[in-house]
Amino acid sequence: MSRRTGKPSYLVTPPARQNRSRTWIVAVAAAAVLVAAPVGGLVGHAVGRPDQTEETVAQLRQADAERDAQQIVELTEMAQRTGEELAPIIRAVREDAEAGRTPERAQVDTWQQTMRRLAAQFADPPSGMTATNVARGGLRSAVDQAAVAVDSVVLALAGPSAGRAEAMKLAARQATLAVTTWSVAATQLDQINIDAGQGHKHVHLDVGEVDGALGPDGSAEGTGG
Numbered sequence: 001m002s003r004r005t006g007k008p009s010y011l012v013t014p015p016a017r018q019n020r021s022r023t024w025i026v027a028v029a030a031a032a033v034l035v036a037a038p039v040g041g042l043v044g045h046a047v048g049r050p051d052q053t054e055e056t057v058a059q060l061r062q063a064d065a066e067r068d069a070q071q072i073v074e075l076t077e078m079a080q081r082t083g084e085e086l087a088p089i090i091r092a093v094r095e096d097a098e099a100g101r102t103p104e105r106a107q108v109d110t111w112q113q114t115m116r117r118l119a120a121q122f123a124d125p126p127s128g129m130t131a132t133n134v135a136r137g138g139l140r141s142a143v144d145q146a147a148v149a150v151d152s153v154v155l156a157l158a159g160p161s162a163g164r165a166e167a168m169k170l171a172a173r174q175a176t177l178a179v180t181t182w183s184v185a186a187t188q189l190d191q192i193n194i195d196a197g198q199g200h201k202h203v204h205l206d207v208g209e210v211d212g213a214l215g216p217d218g219s220a221e222g223t224g225g
Contacts, residue, residue, distance in 0.1 A: 068129045069196045075132065076189060079139055079203040082118050083182070086146055087205045089114065090175045093149055094207070097172035100165050108153050115147040131192045138185025142178045149174035176212075179205055183214040190217070199223050 089111050096103055122140035127133070149171045156167030186204045193201040199222035204215060 064129070068132055069198075071126060071128045071132055072189075072192055072196050072198070075136055075139075076193060076201045076203060078121060079186070079189060082121065082139070082143065083203050083205050085114055085118060086143065086178075086182075087207050089150065090146055090179060090205065091207050093153060093168075093175045094172045096153075097165075097168040100168075102157055102164050102168060103153065105157055108150065108157060111150045112147075112154065115143070115150050118143050119147055129192075131188065131195070135185050135188040135192060138181060138188060142182035142185060145174055145178035145181060149178060176210055179207055179210045180213045183210075186216075187214045194224050 092103065092107075092111075119140075122136070122143065125133075125136055125140075128136070152167060152171035152174055156164045156171060159167060182205050186202070189203060190201055193199065200217070200219040202216040202221065204213075
């Protein structure tokens with residue numbers, strides 16, 4: 001029996017063991033605080049300062065809008081330059097097919113070189129907003145279709161003269177599809193220019209009336225933004 005407590009000695013915890021127990025409990029409690037502190041701090045920061053999160057999101061959106069606006073300007077300028085070179089080729093292919101004639105081989109070689117250069121502009125497009133990507137993709141598809149039309153003219157020249165008229169008609173159909181595709185992309189490009197505050201920008205191809213193709217809306221350039 002313990003003289004001080006009246007309890008059996010085997011029920012009395014030695015002082016050294018009591019000290020070790022307290023030390024262990026304190027250490028565990030301290031570790032728990034250290035582990036929980038970063039999580040609590042992050043949660044508290046997120047809950048206590050939601051204005052910072054909203055401000056960050058707003059800044060990111062503003063940066064995206066500014067970057068996309070610049071892409072729209074650059075894409076519009078490229079479309080204008082491309083259309084000026086593309087339209088004469090498409091007009092010539094369609095007119096030759098309608099007249100039942102074929103162009104000179106030297107002329108067609110020049111067309112092919114031009115089409116390769118125009119297509120190369122779309123080889124590594126930047127990533128933009130969906131509407132801008134759609135416009136860019138449409139313009140690229142139109143250029144690719146026009147390139148196929150020129151290649152068909154090359155095949156017409158290489159084939160027997162008896163079948164050249166039919167081959168030229170096929171090339172003209174491909175050129176017409178290129179105009180139709182371009183017109184849709186040009187309409188999309190016009191709209192995103194308006195949405196970006198830059199007003200109407202018309203880059204439709206000057207090739208005359210084409211069935212199924214969309215034309216410019218008649219609004220003055222730069223208005224409506």
